[in-house]
Amino acid sequence: MNARVLDPCCGSRMMWFDKQNQLALFGDIRDEKHTLCDGRVLKVEPDLLMDFRSMPFDDGAFKLVVFDPPHLKRAGVDSWMRAKYGMLTSDWKQDLQDGFRECFRVLEDYGTLIFKWNETQVPVRDVLELAGQRPLFGHKSGRREKTHWITFMKEGDGHA
Structure with missing residues (x-):
C-alpha cells in the first residue's frame, strides 16, 4: 500500500482538491450513484468498501486520517442530503x-487526525466527548459556522 492518507468516509470526495490523489486511500461503506434534483450526478465510488468502525489496516499504517463521518440523524429517504x-x-x-x-489505531504515533463535523443536528461538544482524546485546535466554517474542522495528534508510545 502506497497511501499515506486515509479518508475512511470519503463520500463523493467533496472536500478534496485532487479527488484522485495517489497519497490517499478513499474508503466508504457505500458505493452508489444518485441523480440530484438539478440533474447533477453524485458518485460515491471508494477505492475500498469499508466500515470506519472496523478498518482492515494494520496499527500505525497512516500518517494522516481525515474523518468526516455522516452527521445526520434525520433526512428524507430519497433526499439529496441523505445521498x-x-x-x-x-x-x-x-x-x-x-x-x-x-x-x-491506524494512525502512526504523532500522526494527525483531521475531523470534520457539521452540528446542524448533533452539537460538536456531544461528538468530541466520544473521541477519547482532546483536540489540538479547530476552526468553524460555513455560512452559519456549523461546520467544524478539528485537529488531533495521536500521542506516541502506543497511546491513543
Whole structure:
C-alpha cells in the first residue's frame, strides 16, 4: 500500500482538491450513484468498501486520517442530503466512538487526525466527548459556522 492518507468516509470526495490523489486511500461503506434534483450526478465510488468502525489496516499504517463521518440523524429517504452525506445509525454514539478508536489505531504515533463535523443536528461538544482524546485546535466554517474542522495528534508510545 502506497497511501499515506486515509479518508475512511470519503463520500463523493467533496472536500478534496485532487479527488484522485495517489497519497490517499478513499474508503466508504457505500458505493452508489444518485441523480440530484438539478440533474447533477453524485458518485460515491471508494477505492475500498469499508466500515470506519472496523478498518482492515494494520496499527500505525497512516500518517494522516481525515474523518468526516455522516452527521445526520434525520433526512428524507430519497433526499439529496441523505445521498450526499449519508446517515447516522440509531447507535450513532457507539459508531462514532468506534470510528475515533479505529482512526487513532491506524494512525502512526504523532500522526494527525483531521475531523470534520457539521452540528446542524448533533452539537460538536456531544461528538468530541466520544473521541477519547482532546483536540489540538479547530476552526468553524460555513455560512452559519456549523461546520467544524478539528485537529488531533495521536500521542506516541502506543497511546491513543
